[in-house]
Amino acid sequence: QVHVVESGGGLVQAGGSLRLSCAASGRTFSRYAMGWFRQAPGKEREFVAAISWSGGSTYYADSVKGRFTISRDNAKNTVYLQMNSLKPEDTSVYYCAASIRFPGGTYDSGDYTYWGQGTQVTVSS
Numbered sequence: 014q015v016h017v018v019e020s021g022g023g024l025v026q027a028g029g030s031l032r033l034s035c036a037a038s039g040r041t042f043s044r045y046a047m048g049w050f051r052q053a054p055g056k057e058r059e060f061v062a063a064i065s066w067s068g069g070s071t072y073y074a075d076s077v078k079g080r081f082t083i084s085r086d087n088a089k090n091t092v093y094l095q096m097n098s099l100k101p102e103d104t105s106v107y108y109c110a111a112s113i114r115f116p117g118g119t120y121d122s123g124d125y126t127y128w129g130q131g132t133q134v135t136v137s138s
Contacts, residue, residue, distance in 0.1 A: 015039045015127040019109045022132030025099055033094040033132060035109030043067075043087040046112040049094045050122055051105035051134075058122055061107070062094060066116040077103075099136045106131040 016038040025031055035047065048063035062083040063072040071083050080099075085092040092109065110125035112118075119125070 015042075015045070015111050017109050017111055017127050017129040019107065019129045019132040022107060022134045024135045024137065027099060027101055027136055027138050029099050029136070030095070030097045031099065031134060033096065033107055033109075033134070035092045035094075035129060037090050037092070037109075037111060037127075039090070042090040042111075044113070044116055046116050046118040047083075047085060047092040048110045048112065048119070048122075048125055049083060049092075050108045050110060050125075051103075052108070052131075053105040058108070060120045060122065063112075063118040063120065064092060065118040070118050072118050072120060096134070099134075101136045101138045104134060104136050106133050 019035050021033040049061040052058040064083045068085045082095040108131045109129045111127040112125045115124045
């Protein structure tokens with residue numbers, strides 16, 4: 014069992030930055046790929062970014078490529094999402110998730126087993 018908790022959300026003006034953190038429990042954190050997803054009101058949950066178990070591979074949605082950076086610190090059981098040049102359309106609840114079955118990383122939310130409760134990010138124009 015893996016417990017995942019996000020933090021770092023908040024209100025920011027367009028063009029600003031935020032860094033989300035995701036702390037995961039368990040001694041086997043380094044075996045999991047980790048991903049960030051987001052869901053805006055009335056919309057489907059969408060993929061944002063993912064990172065392999067080692068951090069050697071990263072994946073991004075086209076909408077955030079060049080603005081967001083995912084990273085991980087396996088010694089701290091933590092994954093980060095650095096979000097720069099934020100836009101109002103980035104406003105969503107952001108979720109962190111862990112994938113046991115696909116440690117190399119995956120875009121598909123169905124491949125993730127453990128999910129956090131989410132953290133709200135609001136970007137004002």
